[in-house]
Amino acid sequence: MGCTPEGVANALRGAAAVIAEHRAELIELDRAIGDGDHGENMNRGFQAVVAALDGAVPDTPGAVLKLAATTLISKVGGAAGPLYGTAFLRASTVVSNQPELGAAEVVAALRAGLEGVQARGKAVEGDKTMVDALLPAVAAAEKAGGADVAAVLAAAAEGAASGAQSTVDLVARKGRASYLGERSAGHLDPGARSTALLLEAFAKAAR
């Protein structure tokens, strides 16, 4: 079973609901090692995505992803806005105008997203950023590659969750948390957490 435009839109709606539910948690995580706006930024952005989709769902999965990308770029702000925006933009580009996405396209989209984030933000593994959730997510998705979309996203979600968890022990070297130096250790990175939440929501939508 592949992803239709409506399926991608539903996944984004589900993601928006999860972000709204976890808004306070993300704020709290960012308050600890950043400036406390991550939950608000993500929520503002994803609510806007939902509003855009309520207008009209574009007619290819790529176009839906592109709508999400431009909306996030113009509504989220902060570091997360351009990073997630770039991720969705690259994902939309890589799937071009195919009418439905199969497992292979989803894997490619995930990898493109990761590469976009790294191209923009220059973070590498272990810098305590969303990259630490995305890297294992993409690796797991690639490993599950032959399977169907649901299995790919389930693997990605699992990878993201454990990747996010791994940021707790890290000392931040990118983003606002890096100002804390050693004091950033012992805290979950908010961006890694939001990445895990998004992938979990996508996986759920695909089930």
Place this chain on the structure above:
Amino acid sequence: MGCTPEGVANALRGAAAVIAEHRAELIELDRAIGDGDHGENMNRGFQAVVAALDGAVPDTPGAVLKLAATTLISKVGGAAGPLYGTAFLRASTVVSNQPELGAAEVVAALRAGLEGVQARGKAVEGDKTMVDALLPAVAAAEKAGGADVAAVLAAAAEGAASGAQSTVDLVARKGRASYLGERSAGHLDPGARSTALLLEAFAKAAR
């Protein structure tokens, strides 16, 4: 036994010690219904009086009182500075340059002080000010008039103490506490309290 210049100076030194000891209490009282500076103002002023006396004790009781008056006027500030300053100034004037003060002069000095405060501050009985301590103090001193200085001051101190206590139930109509309206009731007036402390110290010095 009459009051020598040194005796008046000692009474002022004793008063300074008592004010220093009650600085925090006066601040707290003023914090409740004023702006919290009465203890600091009075302490600054009386420490300056002590310093002035340490320089040289003038050679009449009147001159000692005048030195206290000018020092208080230039060091206390706020409402209490000009009021106490005027009280001491009037007291010094009324005893002119007599070498020693007997009971009658002390009574006259107290009355002059009260009249000075009322002339400057226009407060009447029941306005919840230092006048409510001074009025019964002067009345009691006048009643004890025939006696010696110690008895006069003891009576005045007792009058001031009960007068001060009577301010608790009053609603302020003068000074900063009047802004509180009804909310000023239930609190001891800081100026009335400092008047009671001063007279108590003078009485103690005369014992």
Place this chain on the structure above:
Amino acid sequence: MKKIINDPADVVTESLRGLAAAHADILRVQEDPNVVVRADAPVAGKVAVISGGGSGHEPLHGGFVGLGMLDAAVPGAVFTSPTPDAVQAAISATTGEAGALLIVKNYTGDVLNFETAGELAAAEDLDVRSVVIDDDVAVADSTYTAGRRGVGGTVLLEKIAGAAAERGDSLDAVEALARKVIGQVRSIGVALTAPTVPHVGEPSFDLGADEIEFGIGIHGEPGRERIPAEPADALVARMVGAIVEDLPFGEGDRVLLFTNSMGATPLVELYLAHGIAERLLADRGIMVERRLVGPYITSLEMQGISLTLLKLDDELTELWDAPVNTAALRWKA
């Protein structure tokens, strides 16, 4: 209490040294007693405009010393009226033949100490007059109180009287103008938190987590009532209503609107409140022709705001617009 100070007893003097170092082109500071004086004082032939009061309300008054505003400011201890000898020193440093106007905020301590200084000046044959500003509508003006407090209107009064003196008005004229301003300026303040006086070491009053003190004075003295916290729209409407109905200000009136921070209010909130006030006044047909927005008469680190309305006419507007060069207000100079 955490503060950027050394000994609490030295706060005002040490702060004045910083003020003097920062603005040597505008003012100089005399110590013991503490006075802030215009750098070019005494200005020959000019009426001196002098004000003062307890410290802790900065930039009032020292930040308003300079061309087109005050000739001298007399800072007392924090929240404590200055003593007469300090006022006298300010008069001596600035006042000549043309005389001086003392601008006194209506607090018992200020009135008494400036009164004494005025008497001392008169004894030296100087023509020194006083005006008492009492623009705070929060306080009932009756024989049952010390009268209304001088608050935000003081800033506008100092600017306008200062401009009149600068253009060469006589003492009679400056005094008359000051009385006119006092007659047509009204203010109200609110506090969200309390200030902490250095030598006290704890907040001046206790306010609940959801309470606002409506009708606060600039020392954190309470005014009308404690109200539950409410949205800015409702709070500003309450404030505008209290002022407008007091004078009253009416349709067609030309006004200056002064939206003041009590110290610690973020500017983002202050401008938000200002915008609401502008809208509410427009709704009433009152024409805001000049405005001032910022922390100009404060109460240490108190959070809160005050609104002040001054009825304008051509003369007042011209004097408001006249050049001013002080640490805190500066234009056309």
Place this chain on the structure above:
Amino acid sequence: MKKIINDPADVVTESLRGLAAAHADILRVQEDPNVVVRADAPVAGKVAVISGGGSGHEPLHGGFVGLGMLDAAVPGAVFTSPTPDAVQAAISATTGEAGALLIVKNYTGDVLNFETAGELAAAEDLDVRSVVIDDDVAVADSTYTAGRRGVGGTVLLEKIAGAAAERGDSLDAVEALARKVIGQVRSIGVALTAPTVPHVGEPSFDLGADEIEFGIGIHGEPGRERIPAEPADALVARMVGAIVEDLPFGEGDRVLLFTNSMGATPLVELYLAHGIAERLLADRGIMVERRLVGPYITSLEMQGISLTLLKLDDELTELWDAPVNTAALRWKA
């Protein structure tokens, strides 16, 4: 949390309306996306100087829009970098043939969002350059951090670049000058209390009753270390030492000293700190030739201060002294 706001989501927009109402002679505000633009923009033939960033640092940047300083400011949500479309709107409203300089504070979000906007502008054949200011010595500048933050130096940079653009300098010249300023300005901040972001509703960090965060950023991000509260003399010496040793500044250097309040610091404390800094610099033979003292780059209601030193030469001094007419900085105009 008590704040003078309505819905937290509307704080910035409502505040901008108040700003526009207060300063219609100086600036105008475009909404959705929010941009503050000089009233007479676009100024023909002039390089546009544009800055922006999260709100909550007022008067930065909107309060610096006007003659001799910024052509436009782009305010994001509170403490959140603005989005590229907002930056683009600012560029469109102000930029012509002469091009534009974007002044970007070094935060990942600001850099990324302005970068994207710059790319969009380049696609429209506009000559738009960026400079990134990173003057905060509290942060180690290494590959192990996001690099130093842009803090107090931003205000001085905006004034000087703005003056250069106003006198007609080319984009090359304005950019070169901006890079020079960035090379020789250094800052450090301390916090006594935390700010509260409206949509968060509680303080951004927790600081003990006797703790100071040394090396704070303008969002309350921590820097070097938490230290016990200490007297102003010791604290300011620590701050001056950190800045002076970083560049380093040395004997005979001519400097501008900027003593900034983080928002809620009483002016009496700010001037006190300024006075100490002046004295310490004089002791080192560093000559303070210009100064700025006040709340110019803030962090909502945070208590604390920052010190900024800029090495001066004749050109920078002349540009600093040049006329400026903005809501927050105004002279010779």
